[in-house]
Amino acid sequence: MLDVLLLLFVCFTAGSGETFRERAERIMNGTPVIDGHNDLPWQLLSQFNNKLSNVDLNELNTTHTNIPKLKAGHVGGQFWAAYVPCDTQNKDAVKRTLEQIDIIWRMCAKYPDVFTCAKTSADIRKAFEENKVASLIGVEGGHSMDSSLATLRMLYELGVRYMTLTHSCNTPWVDNWMVDTDQEAALSNGISPFGEKVIAEMNRLGMIVDLAHVSVDTMKDALAMSKAPVIFSHSSAYDICPHKRNVPNDVLRIVKEKHGLVMVNFYNKYVSCDSKASLTQVADHFDYIKKIAGYEAVGFGGDYDGVPNVPEGLEDVSKYPDLVAELLRRNWTEEEVQAALALNLLRVFEAVEKVKKDLANTIVDDEPISYEQIKGSCRTSYGYKGVKDGGKSLHYLPTALISSLLYFLFMLK
Known part of the structure; x- marks a missing residue:
């Protein structure tokens, strides 16, 4: 009975005649959501070995994501993850990453009325006008560039617009979140001198620095080093759920100072620190980040198709309007909701593009990482x-x- 009463309360505003859900739909018709991280490309690999000809994204029902669900969820922009696991490091990580970039481009080619591959903030705005999903590429894990600035530059040329500095493993130049547990020892104590070169080159290229999956020292180093705002493409608030993948208060305050963005993750372990979670608990993370860092620092980073379970009420990508309705019920203004949906990400992206323009005459750094840091039997x-x-x-x-x-x-x- 209590659940029914709560649902009724969520659905109706006080006497306006418009339900919270209707308000959410109206707002999202004008400002669709840009989500920071979706692992559908990984599902296409793991389920179909990237044979897109064998898949109909209009009918696919074994994933959190398909075309009807994207439309129902008012998704107007999506960073698709070009993710390859840590066990590819020092092996075939670059090849595997290129395959995942390829599948994203092929999605755009196969469904041109639905997806448009985007490289700039202007491309996203144009996709909004055309009622398409602006499809951006985010490489999830610095091991994908194989400690090579030349590879990083080529990833950018192929459309990659953010790189998560680590996944759940250290690279030779940066530490991941597991060093803040007892599962892995620190290698760089944050970011190494070569890692600083990576940040500088990402700034020069116009590639967004993503700090999901990194250690707290790495977060602080990157925030201090980067000339452009950074994002956490799929992380939540540590004070609400003290999982080491989440963002602590002192870092949230630096994010506010540096005009960055934390895109809230929907994975139950990062939402409730339990195997079960709810939509309202996700909204708690939105509220908390807004409280500490301001509404300009909040975004959506669902992590759909990359996690084994998601909260009740957020079962797939069609459910974004229900979360927006909950934020409205909690007295978020329409301006604040629009910012979280898309405008905050666009602001960050535009700032990254401005830094790129400012650094246009900077000399390309061609100093490679030392061989001692990368030597191994699989390398020449x-x-x-x-x-x-x-x-x-x-x-x-x-x-x-x-x-x-x-x-x-x-x-x-």
Whole structure:
């Protein structure tokens, strides 16, 4: 009975004649949601091996996302994740990432009346006008660039407009969130000197720095280093749910100072710190981030199709209007709702584009990461002086080992 009364309260405003849900629909007709993170491309790989010809996104029912659900949810912009797992690091991460970028471009080509691949903030606004889903690419995990600034530049050329600095593993130049637990040791204690070069190059390119999945030290380092605002594409408030993937209060205050954005994640573990969660608990995160960092710092980052469970009431991408209705019930103004839906992300993106313009005459950094940081059996060493493949050089071998090798060669004769 209590649930029924709560639903009725959510649905109606005080005597206006317009329900909260109707208000949400009206607002979203003019300002659709830009979501920071959706893993549908990963589902296309894991379920269909990227054979898009075998999939109809109008009929697909084994995912949180399909075309009818996107339309019902008033999704006007989506950062699709080009995600590959951490076990690809130092192996085929770049190849696998390119395949995921390819599937996003092919989605746009297969459904041109629904999706338009976007590279700029202006492209997003044009997609809104055309009632299409502006499809942007976010690379989820710095291991996808394989510690190469040249690869980072090529990812940008292919349409990537944000990169999450880590996933759930360290790279040779930046630490992930697990170092704040007992599961992994810090490698860089935040961001290394080469990692600082990565941030600088992302600023120069006009690629958004994404801090979901990183350690707290990494968050603070990146916020201090970046000349452009940063985002958390799918993270929530630590004070509401003390999971290390979430954003603590001191970082939220820096986000406010730096005009950044936290796009609230819907994964139950990050919402309630439990296996179950509700729409109202997600709204609590919106309220809290608004309280600490201001409404200009809040966005939507559902993480649909990338997590095993989502809150009751937010079962798929069609449910965004229900969450907006809940925010309206909590006395969010229409201006605040529009900001969270899309305008905050557009502001950040435009600021990143301005920094790119300001840095247009900056010299490209072509100093590679040191071989000592990346050497391994799966790498060649071309260009690095004094080392051979695998990172070994006779010059650096111990004298005793060199003597043994020479003796062995002599005996073969």
